[in-house]
Amino acid sequence: MSVITIERKVLEKNDEVAAQNRALLKKFDVYTINLVSSPGSGKTSILERTLIHFGRKLKISVIEGDVQTSLDAERVGKFDVPVVQIVTNGACHLEAKLVQDAFTKLDFTQTQLLFIENVGNLVCPAAYDLGEDMKVVIVSTTEGDDKPLKYPRMFMNASVLLINKIDLLPYVNCKIDQLRKNALQINPSLEIMEMSCTTGTGVDEWCRWLESKVRGKK
Amino acid sequence: MSVITIERKVLEKNDEVAAQNRALLKKFDVYTINLVSSPGSGKTSILERTLIHFGRKLKISVIEGDVQTSLDAERVGKFDVPVVQIVTNGACHLEAKLVQDAFTKLDFTQTQLLFIENVGNLVCPAAYDLGEDMKVVIVSTTEGDDKPLKYPRMFMNASVLLINKIDLLPYVNCKIDQLRKNALQINPSLEIMEMSCTTGTGVDEWCRWLESKVRGKK
Numbered sequence: 001m002s003v004i005t006i007e008r009k010v011l012e013k014n015d016e017v018a019a020q021n022r023a024l025l026k027k028f029d030v031y032t033i034n035l036v037s038s039p040g041s042g043k044t045s046i047l048e049r050t051l052i053h054f055g056r057k058l059k060i061s062v063i064e065g066d067v068q069t070s071l072d073a074e075r076v077g078k079f080d081v082p083v084v085q086i087v088t089n090g091a092c093h094l095e096a097k098l099v100q101d102a103f104t105k106l107d108f109t110q111t112q113l114l115f116i117e118n119v120g121n122l123v124c125p126a127a128y129d130l131g132e133d134m135k136v137v138i139v140s141t142t143e144g145d146d147k148p149l150k151y152p153r154m155f156m157n158a159s160v161l162l163i164n165k166i167d168l169l170p171y172v173n174c175k176i177d178q179l180r181k182n183a184l185q186i187n188p189s190l191e192i193m194e195m196s197c198t199t200g201t202g203v204d205e206w207c208r209w210l211e212s213k214v215r216g217k218k
Numbered sequence: 219m220s221v222i223t224i225e226r227k228v229l230e231k232n233d234e235v236a237a238q239n240r241a242l243l244k245k246f247d248v249y250t251i252n253l254v255s256s257p258g259s260g261k262t263s264i265l266e267r268t269l270i271h272f273g274r275k276l277k278i279s280v281i282e283g284d285v286q287t288s289l290d291a292e293r294v295g296k297f298d299v300p301v302v303q304i305v306t307n308g309a310c311h312l313e314a315k316l317v318q319d320a321f322t323k324l325d326f327t328q329t330q331l332l333f334i335e336n337v338g339n340l341v342c343p344a345a346y347d348l349g350e351d352m353k354v355v356i357v358s359t360t361e362g363d364d365k366p367l368k369y370p371r372m373f374m375n376a377s378v379l380l381i382n383k384i385d386l387l388p389y390v391n392c393k394i395d396q397l398r399k400n401a402l403q404i405n406p407s408l409e410i411m412e413m414s415c416t417t418g419t420g421v422d423e424w425c426r427w428l429e430s431k432v433r434g435k436k
Binding site for chain 2: 071091092119122124143168172173
């Protein structure tokens with residue numbers, strides 16, 4: 001199957017560049033999180049909450065990946081942190097090379113924590129290593145509780161699941177215990193946190209966890 | 219750029235097969251809708267509502283596209299309509315050839331309306347013609363009002379936008395006028411309907427519109 005071969009070659013090449021990215025990030029002690037989710041699950045809102053929480057306490061930089069527009073970069077840019085926008089022009093995921101190009105516009109001596117906000121897509125970003133320390137996958141309660149079963153690769157490759165929009169639980173058809181169970185069935189070592197960017201629930205826990213990762217790395 | 223060439227060849231081949239599909243569907247007077255959205259926007263719930271509404275009044279068949287699992291086909295199968303499941307095994311969109319294979323398991327003499335529920339993804343399914351009469355894109359209010367700007371190709375290629383989960387409007391950060399405006403900025407001829415599968419709002423209007431399309435075709 002030629003298509004599969006092409007795909008495999010693309011992924012092998014991507015993995016090579018991702019390894020270079022990882023080595024560079026390690027050299028500068030930059031802890032890197034690849035934020036992945038469906039469109040509209042709240043990646044940018046979680047970033048905003050995180051930037052508000054930390055203020056100048058942590059040096060944070062952001063790479064924004066979008067198919068079109070720089071709307072997310074504009075939202076994040078309001079917080080006075082370095083932001084680089086990648087526009088994929090139709091591609092449904094970030095690749096390591098695009099991220100490597102973005103690195104040239106960041107000062108890693110002034111970065112302790114780097115967020116890469118991927119394109120909104122639960123499928124392909126799962127397959128592309130960018131050189132990050134971990135993938136954090138976000139699912140909002142409004143998407144229902146079956147997403148880990150339907151998009152298993154993403155949940156297999158993520159280290160953390162953030163269940164977002166828990167303030168909407170009373171109004172939606174999502175059983176949070178079932179969502180947790182489905183996620184752990186796919187990946188038993190997944191760490192799971194709950195959050196609401198509207199009410200602020202869970203933001204402290206998430207930020208404490210982030211800080212422990214950044215400080216632990218040094 | 220070799221990658222672009224490969225992509226173009228894949229799309230050209232897909233368009234050929236889609237044209238065959240379209241000719242076959244036309245021959246049997248089957249009106250076909252390609253349902254596209256992010257994961258969790260409500261494609262399957264809208265299908266369920268539609269099947270309940272029509273009962274035996276229209277002959278409906280369904281093709282379900284999923285990366286993994288047959289959960290959606292099981293949900294739809296409860297309504298006693300012919301359902302064919304396509305599992306893409308990791309691919310983030312349906313292609314015309316997969317749909318053509320699924321056609322062999324359906325009886326088009328007993329089908330007036332065919333739904334193809336695509337993989338949950340706002341990016342790649344926009345590029346792949348399956349031979350359908352039209353794409354209907356669903357956005358739920360919980361995804362915010364900026365999605366047409368961020369995923370423009372999907373909204374350019376769709377004929378109808380269903381704004382789903384309008385019962386959640388009081389609880390989410392989504393201005394419906396802005397969502398409509400953004401959608402029409404990308405595609406001025408987009409037909410827009412509002413719906414809630416929880417309360418049933420808009421289901422009648424949607425089904426009346428569907429019926430007019432199916433009857434109008436003959």
